[in-house]
Amino acid sequence: MIDRHIEVEIATLRTEFPIVAILGPRQSGKTTLARKLFAEYDYVSLEDIDHREFAKSDPRGFLARFQSGVIFDEVQRVPDLISYLQTHVDTLREPGRIVITGSHNFLLMEQITQSLAGRVGIAKLLPFSAHEMRGLNLDLSDILFCGGYPRIYDQHIRPETFYKNYIATYIEKDIRQIKQITKMDGFLTFLRILAGRTGQELNLSSISEQCGVVHGTVREWISVLEASFLIYRLPPYHKNYNKRIVKNPKVYFTDTGLVCSLLGIRDKDQLDYHFLKGALFETFVVTELLKSNFNSGEQFGLYFWRDNHRKEIDVILESGMKQSGIEIKAGKTVRSDAFTGLEYWRSLAKADDPTTYLVYAGEESYERNGTHVVGWSSLHEQLIQTAL
Template sequence: MDYIKRDLENKILSLSREYSCLLITGPRQVGKTTILKRIMGNDRVYVTLDDMEERRLAKNDPALFLQMHALPIMIDEVQYAPELFSYIKIAVDNGAPPGAFWLTGSQAFNLMHLAQESLAGRTAILHLPSLSQHEIHGRGECTPFTLELDSIKARNSTNEPTDMNGIYERIFNGSMPGLVSGKYTDRDVFYSSYLQTYIERDVSEQVALIDKLLFRDFVRSAASRVGQMLNVHNIAQDVGVSDDTARRWLQVLEKSDIIFYLRPYSNNLLKRMVKTAKLYFFDTGLVAYLTRYSSPEILASGAINGAILENYVISEIQKTYHNNARECLMWYYRDKESNEIDLIMESDGMLHPIEIKRSVNPGYELSGTFKVLDKASLTRGNGAILCMRPELSAIDSENYIVPIWMI
């Protein structure tokens, strides 16, 4: 089993020279512990709060816990002892050196709330996603995906080309390090165990007396709707729970980084907009498993082939920003006249419209919808169609045709 170098490594090391505390969040089993152990050196103490004795001490006597362990320290699964945060704040305020505390946790929302309450301005918060296609198949430096022509062209030398079959194989295999690295070889057993562990540990802590089999069916129902506008009532009906229960369970999935949403873009100049978010999963392999597709070939011709491709593209773009410790404002557009844009990236006061298609030769007329953004309060910038074209091309000087393997 080989270690897969993570694009976030250099950013972690550079921020450790500036901040006394680093908090690394992300979904379960995406490699948070592995990356930090790989780069932490021999002088750092490692403590995991999966150890019940360490957890008991950290919760009941956080001051003694920190006295017992020398700095610098890495505390794994810190969400199990939120009592530590106030005492870490005291240590930082008393002059703890840069890089003194490395913290990891898999409940991003809760951890960020705790950090912002207790460690605001004192900690660097980074999000580690599952493996990106650049980390798995690429080389060289990862840069955020933008629609600047020189930036796109530079991706020729850092990303590995592939065709439609290759893209769907990447989608089907997913991006979990345990599978990609070869540590685990039975994909179905891995995802089944992943779900069981997630429900037993994370979900059961957030929802008392939950019906675990019913919740598993709920996750499967949500997975069948990736890339669609969220309809809570339909998901609730699928599994026989109330709409309020479905909303609470969706919040649990979002808080633990199983799902994320794309919100609709709107402003005062764009009228008659829909206001419903679209639903996506952080890992397309999990979606393929939950929706019972048995091979990349069947998935590529299945009912969700377009939706899961859209999910893959949006999550891969997000990863290029997370792996550079940057945020990207992303939206979609749909109005009541059926005008639709799959993705809008907002940066530097400009809106960049993107269509996502599984075609090798998408119709150039697809970029015509981009003009609806001319009425927006922000300037419309370069647009693109992301598709299965093997090489970079262009519709005109402002709209490009970009292969999905270039993300």
């Protein structure tokens, strides 16, 4: 079993809050992790119809059965149960006695905000990071094509088979549960169009026109994907340095294997020639940063910066008073013009004494032009750990 970096954060949360919530997309490893870290607890899956009906019809009687540690898996299946947990946990003297897992951020966060404020510590679990999989000896093409969903590696499932079924089963099931979307063909068309825009500025009007649906529908579908942890919106940086800046977020899928499947990429060798190779590598790097942030309890902020002259920094990482500008290049060699954007931004932000990084698809890490050049496989050690 591959150890998850978020285990340390969850161990801390269980000492601080009566309830620990492990949220994330379906099949990201939430149940496995909960049962590993809370092995002595009772386990109740609310996917089981008997448990679900009991919890719905008599929530107080259902909760009264569990006076010691318990895991409630897939709690979004009975969202009203969360309201009853408020009074139930107040009778428990020890912290961390209830663990809930769920796949729908939208449904759960709404309930948690209203009912469990101050009583729940939240951990967000995405698929494996490259650093978590370092013992598998995968190359970059393997990781981009296969993605990070645990079942691909634990059960040796072909990526193309896994994602085909993931899209057909889990996405359609979850989407229908969050919103009453009747035209699933239209939604899946939208999903594939959005996959082709990973790493780009989110332009709802353009997507709406390409999909042939109204602007409001696209906005709703975006919120559904974000609620299911399948996409992430990277916000623009708030400092403008006396420049007019872009105010729309950029959109990234949280798993490159899913993007490859949606784009019809059927072999990792196709990646070397695919027109979205750069966007896929950028998506990989951004999601590695996002996973690290979730795993550490969201200790830093992630942004991008672009002004009206199209000067851009792919990612700005802000940790306390420290700022780091990150440029991402999919090539295996680094050209001299790759530093132009970083040097421009560094001149604007010089009062903040920022650090700059260039992440590329090569292996070596070194310093050049005042910038830390980081090979993709050293992202965790050479960037994430040093930037905090």
